[in-house]
Amino acid sequence: MGLSVKDVVQLPIFETAKVKTGKNMLNETFVERITVIELPVENFVKKNEMVLSTGIGCEDDPILLKQFVKDVIDSGASVLAFSIGRYIHRIPEQVIQLAKYHDFIIVEIPWETRFGDILEIVLHKINEEKKGERQQGEVVRQELINCVLHGKGLQDIANAIYKYCQIPVAITDHSRIIRASCHFDHKILKIFYGDGRGQMQQIPQTHILFNEHPLYHYIEEYRIEGQMYLYLSILNNEKKQGSLFFQLKDRGQLTTFVMTVFDHALTACALYFVKENAVEMTEIRLKENFILSLAKNNTEVNDRLISKAQLLGYDLRRPYICILGEAQEKKDDISSMPSLQSMNYYVQKEITSAGKLLHRRTMTTFEEGEFIIFLEADHHPYMETANQFLDIIERRLYDLLSGVVLSWGIATHKDGQYVFHESYQEAKTALDIGKKQKGLGERTFFSDTKINRLLMAISNEDEIANIVKDTLQPLIEYDRKRQTDLLYTFMIYNKYKGNVSQTARALNLHRQSLLHRLRNIESLTQLSLVNSDDLFLLELSVRLWMLKKI
Template sequence: MGVPVEEVLELPVLKSAKVQTPLYERDVEWISVIETPVENFVRNNEFVLSTGVGCGEDITVLETYVEDVIRSDASILAFATGRHLFKIPDRIITLAEQHELVLVEIPWEVRFADILQGVLQLLNEEKQKAHRHVEGIRQELINCVLNGKGLQEITTILYQHTGLPNAISDHLKHIRANQHFDSSLIEALNGRRDVDVALIEDPFDLEHPLTHFIETYQIGEERCYQLTILSNYKKQGYLLFQPEEDEEVTVEMMTILEHTLTACALYFVKENAIEMTEIRLKDNFILDLAKREQRIDKQLLAKAGLLGYDLEKPYVCFVGEVLFHQPISRSEGNDGQLPPSSSLQSRNYYIQKEAAYAGHMVGRQVMTTFDEERVIIFLEADKEGSEEAANQFLDLVERRLFELLAGVTIQWGISCHKDGCQVFHKSCEEAQTALQMGGQQNEAGGRTFFKETRMNRLLMALSHKREIEEIVQDTLQPLIDYDQKRQAELLHTFMVYNKYNSNVSQTSRALNLHRQSLLHRLRNIEQLTGLSLLDADDLFLLELSVRLWLLKKVEKPAPH
């Protein structure tokens, strides 16, 4: 950021100065008074003032001094003539011309302090002008986001003010906006093009804090740069840019890039807020639909339509109990580890995402919400409700979900309500009942349809009768006490024995027990209960008692 040489030399204080060389296209960024030796006290694009003291009488020493200034890449060298140096020798002028250094003679009467004041004031005005220009760009970028415009408009503003081809991607490196940026470089960065990509050191030698955050990529013979868009320390996306030459990038450009990053971060925050609001509205609507019986009238249908749902179709209801053993994900971008504080939110996000994907694959509408540790899904169905479609849908959800999340199992209760349309609350209650009753007999990850729970529902009704409760208590209490005191598994042994229709060989294999050990357990069951496992009535009484006891053990109100 500097002032052109000719503009500096037009200052009133330099009106009497004589320019001895052409006015080369150089800028002035600094001004100083330097006498011999120069060493490293002169910066590039500097206006150097000198009296020539110590070298005016010796042209060789003067030449060495000028060469030192040239090596420092100064823009102007001005000598105060009249005392130590009366005239700049032709040999020195030729040397300056050869290296495009503007050489100026200043009358001795002109004070250096006045020159310094004039040039510094000019540089400060230019700096203020540049600051106002960049501030205007910053405001333009922010207004772009606040006025509802998108990332493409942001890339356009950046290109208009810097000429830098640029592109913006999201955190998954999907390009969201492109302004003259080479798409083949994007393909290479994303690994979709067979070319060597190397991360190299930052080539920009600029005094700007943003330079430390630039990632520089060498892609074959080309080079491009990447900045990460962050918001609340969370990666939102990337800003890519590609100058024709590295020297083209200035401090002012870096400041504009910094403001562009801020605008991009603001855009992503706004986009995420809108998305989260929409998700929250949908979740609340579906949860209310599932938990509260209500009339499906025109007003409710219209509200559903605004959210993208059609309530006049029939739906299968799924209620899933999510068992999440470890907050670990194999998804891209987090190295397989989710912070414990975000595990619930992340888990719900993946479940919702995979439910939507599975619905798309089977060509049916899906509505998903969450009720504490349970997921509630409504899947568009045929009029009579389709078990085959329900299983196909869950197969798709679980196959992809278990690849994304480790340690997750889901127990499902499913209701294909016979009344068809507009029975959301009733279907959800049935699915919860199926989930509750199915959990006793299925292993983790099982599925229970409501119509499969008829026997358990009948038993549940019987289990509340006092006389039956007493019979169950009298029959099983000796086994319960024995199991607790001896850490035995007599009840479990009987359930497996009954499952295999009293087949000793199959039961011993299932329990991984020696045949004699199993027979010993069965004899203990008979002795403790006073029932014979060979008597059909006794076996029925024991089986009925166990099933009623299990139903009472797991019985609990459905969550609201």
């Protein structure tokens, strides 16, 4: 799956173009991006990139042009398209022979064809293809996860992998027992595990990291009996559950879509082994229930609790930042919300990976779409530590869970005997305030919510509530009956500190229309927008009303 060079050169804009070399590679070579480049190439060209060039600077120097083409070939580009007619009138024979030797595709484009038009059309085609890949990837993810959730087995997972990738696959457990395979030679596994005779060579990872997909960092490549095999460990809670093996004809099969299937396959296999291992599942439930109780109950951290935590692998004597997350479905996203079980697994996987990457302990639990994370703190500012941790998590989660938006509330470590419950309560407050004031998908730190907490505290006073109601009720009723937005108008007016011109631009209103609205606000509230006391009362009332409204 992917946009092949053949798909590109068949676009109408290439109707007058000529494929000079590599015609036999048009179907097998893929384009993921496009760029315009002249001398020098250096590191400006990436793998699977279509390169457009006029050859400027090489017009009178065939040797320099040949070196330019060689540099493009070495970069891993898919195709090189020369604009013929101004600087290069004919591609030299020695360049043609070089491209043929490397099975590299060179295309001639008439000078009249604008690069800007080519970029626009090809980028649109690439984006369409990637959109299709993302949608197909979601279908694959759901099918693989359903193999686990609906009681199917590892063989169903292997069959699904082969169906979408056409790559032989085998799945083994932690005991090296083959649990499932599809078109895979079992003798190879005996050689790999040292139980059979044959030649095996591991390829250094630096030689295979030629794609930006994050899964490449976990791939091991082997040459066994002259064939290419990929090895991936199936992990859960940092424990190896089994292995995935793939037999490849060449690295060209490793498209972004195929790597996405491999990634989802790892998740599905890990979920299967978790489900299969009842003892481990019990341990996980004990851990999650322990953290949930620690956060939500006013539990004293004493020697007995510390000892119980140690049995579960936790150290409560260390300081922890509390991070509370909530997942909600994007309103404008057509993809479905993943099940809580699969979503919790994805989040747990990324939390564990992020903690390991930052060398920090984590304690995590989940409850109805709410993620409670205690992240080990140190001498660094807690905001810096939390942001670094969440950046790592979100980078992967928003790719894996495209239909989900995550909101976070963060609180620093507390002192005393009830530290975990108190920091959880503060993180909960920060999350609630953040959703009300900023909306979904934001990070809110408890230390940044002082003014909102002050407003929430005074809003509970009956007298203050009556003042707010008396002040704003005329505006609220007017907006409701007339379908206007005087309250919002005031909020924007106040945001721009009474600057009429800036407010009018922000509201897309004529200046006179805005002034009419402001006179209405003064008339309805009997307050003057130029009187500092009246303005303060109106601003305070609006902020208290907004805080209570949501």
